[in-house]
Amino acid sequence: MMEPAGGPRGSGSGPETSTAVTGGETPTATAVAGDGESASALLDRARRVAESVTDPELPAVTLAELGILRDVTVQDGHVHVTITPTYLGCPALREISGDLHRQLREAGFADVTVHVQLTPAWTSDAITAEGRRKLAVAGIAPPRPAARGPVPLGLPGRRDPVACPRCGSADTTVLAPFGATLCLALHRCRACGEPFEYVKDI
Amino acid sequence: MTDDAWMTDDAWATDGPASARWAYGTGFRDPFVDIDLSAAPATDPEQLAARCLMLGDDALVYSHRLQQWITRLPELEEEMAVANIALDLLGQARLLLTRAGHLLGTDEDRLAFFRSEHEFRNVRLVERADTDFAELVGRLLVFSTWRLELLRRLRNSSDPGLAAIAERGATELAYHREYAAGWVVRLGDGTDLSHQRMQAGLEAFWPYVDELFQPDPVLAELSPELADPAALRSDVDAVLDPVLATATLQRPSVAPAAGVGGRTGRDGIHTEDLGYILAEMQSVARAHPEGVW
Numbered sequence: 001m002m003e004p005a006g007g008p009r010g011s012g013s014g015p016e017t018s019t020a021v022t023g024g025e026t027p028t029a030t031a032v033a034g035d036g037e038s039a040s041a042l043l044d045r046a047r048r049v050a051e052s053v054t055d056p057e058l059p060a061v062t063l064a065e066l067g068i069l070r071d072v073t074v075q076d077g078h079v080h081v082t083i084t085p086t087y088l089g090c091p092a093l094r095e096i097s098g099d100l101h102r103q104l105r106e107a108g109f110a111d112v113t114v115h116v117q118l119t120p121a122w123t124s125d126a127i128t129a130e131g132r133r134k135l136a137v138a139g140i141a142p143p144r145p146a147a148r149g150p151v152p153l154g155l156p157g158r159r160d161p162v163a164c165p166r167c168g169s170a171d172t173t174v175l176a177p178f179g180a181t182l183c184l185a186l187h188r189c190r191a192c193g194e195p196f197e198y199v200k201d202i
Numbered sequence: 203m204t205d206d207a208w209m210t211d212d213a214w215a216t217d218g219p220a221s222a223r224w225a226y227g228t229g230f231r232d233p234f235v236d237i238d239l240s241a242a243p244a245t246d247p248e249q250l251a252a253r254c255l256m257l258g259d260d261a262l263v264y265s266h267r268l269q270q271w272i273t274r275l276p277e278l279e280e281e282m283a284v285a286n287i288a289l290d291l292l293g294q295a296r297l298l299l300t301r302a303g304h305l306l307g308t309d310e311d312r313l314a315f316f317r318s319e320h321e322f323r324n325v326r327l328v329e330r331a332d333t334d335f336a337e338l339v340g341r342l343l344v345f346s347t348w349r350l351e352l353l354r355r356l357r358n359s360s361d362p363g364l365a366a367i368a369e370r371g372a373t374e375l376a377y378h379r380e381y382a383a384g385w386v387v388r389l390g391d392g393t394d395l396s397h398q399r400m401q402a403g404l405e406a407f408w409p410y411v412d413e414l415f416q417p418d419p420v421l422a423e424l425s426p427e428l429a430d431p432a433a434l435r436s437d438v439d440a441v442l443d444p445v446l447a448t449a450t451l452q453r454p455s456v457a458p459a460a461g462v463g464g465r466t467g468r469d470g471i472h473t474e475d476l477g478y479i480l481a482e483m484q485s486v487a488r489a490h491p492e493g494v495w
Contacts, residue, residue: 088370089293118297121370146373176279177381178286186279202373 039074046079047072049107056095057181058199060138063096067126070117078111079104084122087182124183124201135199136165141187143201162198164189172196244360249420251305252323254364255313256468257352258298259324262314263476264345265291266483267328268338276335283381287342290374294367301363315487319477320470326459327410329467329475336389336396337403343382344407347441348414350375351434355427364424383445390449397450405454412458413466414438 037045050072051064063069063083071082081100085093097114104112124143127135132142141162161170169191176186179197188195268288275281299310306313327345332338353375356368389400415431415438422429446453465471486493 085293085370087290087293087374088297088367089289089291091289118366119369121366121373123373176282177377177384178279178283180282182286182289200377202377 042077043072043074045107046074046104046109049104049109050079050081050100053096053099053103056092056099057183058135058138058140060134060140061127061131063100065128065131065134067128067131068096068122077109078113079109080113080115082115082117084117084120086122090182092181124199127199139165139196140184141165141196141198143199146201162187164192164194165196166194167192245420245423247305250361250364250424251302253418253420253424254298254302254305256323256325258295258302258313259322260328260345260349261291261298262295263322263324263479264328265289265295266479267331268342270331271338280335284338287378287381290378294371294374297367298364301361301367304363311487315484316491319472319480322467322472322476322480323470324467324472324476325410325413326467326473327407327414329473329479330407330410331475332403333406334399334403335385336400337406339382339385339389340400340403341407342378343386343445344411344414344438344442346375346379346382348434348438350379351437351441352428355425355434358427359424361424379441386445386451387449390446390451400449401451404451405456408454408456409459413461413468416466416468418468 050069051062053063055061055063055066055068058066066086068083068086069081070084071080073080081104083093083096083100093116100114101112123146125146127142135142141164144160144162162172163170164172164187167189169189171190172187173190174185175188175195177200179186179200183200183202185198185200186195187198265288268284268291271284272281272288275284295314296310299313303309303313327341330341332341350372353368353372357365357372359365359368386400389396391397392400415435417431418428428434443453459466461469462471
């Protein structure tokens with residue numbers, strides 16, 4: 001399920017999107033520890049691999065840039081990766097875990113456990129500056145700062161406009177508040193006429 | 203079984219291991235690994251489990267009702283919205299049922315698919331089939347406003363599992379509420395016909411609103427902020443009233459739907475609708491209880 005950056009994203013957000021898992025992959029257990037690699041070097045390498053895994057639904061950014069990679073530790077050669085879901089119902093978690101397992105295995109880590117952490121809850125504010133830049137380059141508008149405190153119920157027109165990631169115009173409108181995945185909305189730029197996706201600020 | 207805390211490697215195998223039963227197809231196991239649940243809950247475990255079931259069943263049954271709208275909505279954008287909202291609620295339901303499962307020695311699938319009507323603890327509000335889109339958005343506005351206020355108060359719950367779900371769930375609900383409010387205003391303050399149908403939509407489900415604010419001593423124990431249902435209600439009204447006013451709609455003044463001997467959804471007394479929902483939702487799991495795919 002590793003898609004090239006800019007490739008087609010998962011189009012559905014229903015639970016059925018996670019059924020496209022191909023089976024039969026035999027884990028290749030390559031020896032890692034004990035090759036003279038120090039514990040800290042091993043940890044660095046595991047961390048680099050985990051950090052480089054991209055999100056299946058937003059392949060332009062890595063899990064680390066999206067802010068859902070919480071921790072990587074190595075104990076006796078066993079890698080523990082902790083991630084957090086963007087949304088409680090996020091159907092991509094399985095793909096994410098599968099990608100982590102696969103890429104760490106390819107890097108020689110045979111024993112991998114993926115933990116899911118619920119608190120603190122993910123917020124779109126956790127997306128890094130580099131992640132925001134990459135999203136914009138991929139034509140996806142990065143989120144505005146999420147509203148905090150008591151959530152006021154606003155009626156349309158109360159928020160700053162989202163800038164178009166293609167032409168930069170602030171003259172944009174919401175086409176659909178819920179997009180192709182749980183984390184996206186669909187907007188359109190009135191200046192250049194292009195529709196674009198927006199990472200929901202939450 | 204591997205020691206993976208959430209996904210099993212087995213889920214990627216082709217020979218259908220026990221851990222890849224169809225209902226476990228998403229590889230979901232237990233997301234509470236990083237939350238210390240070992241301390242004996244201050245609340246009686248059976249009572250705590252019952253509250254997790256109540257909140258989980260609300261989300262599960264309502265999610266199912268919303269899913270039934272898919273392919274029947276007026277616009278593609280609304281299809282995406284309602285599907286996304288249903289998926290969010292399903293995510294909340296799964297975690298709440300999982301937490302209840304911890305306490306009862308069972309799991310989310312057994313709770314979702316092998317309980318009978320009288321064992322479900324959802325409020326009756328979520329059972330009704332909407333007659334039209336106006337009723338859908340009206341009920342979604344009330345449900346998400348109420349549930350948001352409820353979960354917001356549970357974020358500091360004495361049960362860390364419940365608190366974690368409430369924390370994340372609240373932000374999702376705020377987004378649902380925003381969506382529903384936008385449509386209620388658009389339809390209420392639209393044409394004569396849309397106004398009339400929006401008002402009729404509110405009237406249709408309003409008898410079940412009262413039930414949302416029944417006092418519950420165990421919830422009060424879990425969060426002191428829930429000790430006073432009148433305060434919860436006034437916070438919900440503080441959101442609903444301006445939306446209804448902007449939409450030029452009247453708050454319905456209808457008598458609450460009667461229970462049976464004072465018992466309602468939370469006691470396992472439901473409307474006729476729930477049986478049909480469960481028949482559809484549970485039929486595959488019950489026909490193939492150990493089915494693998």
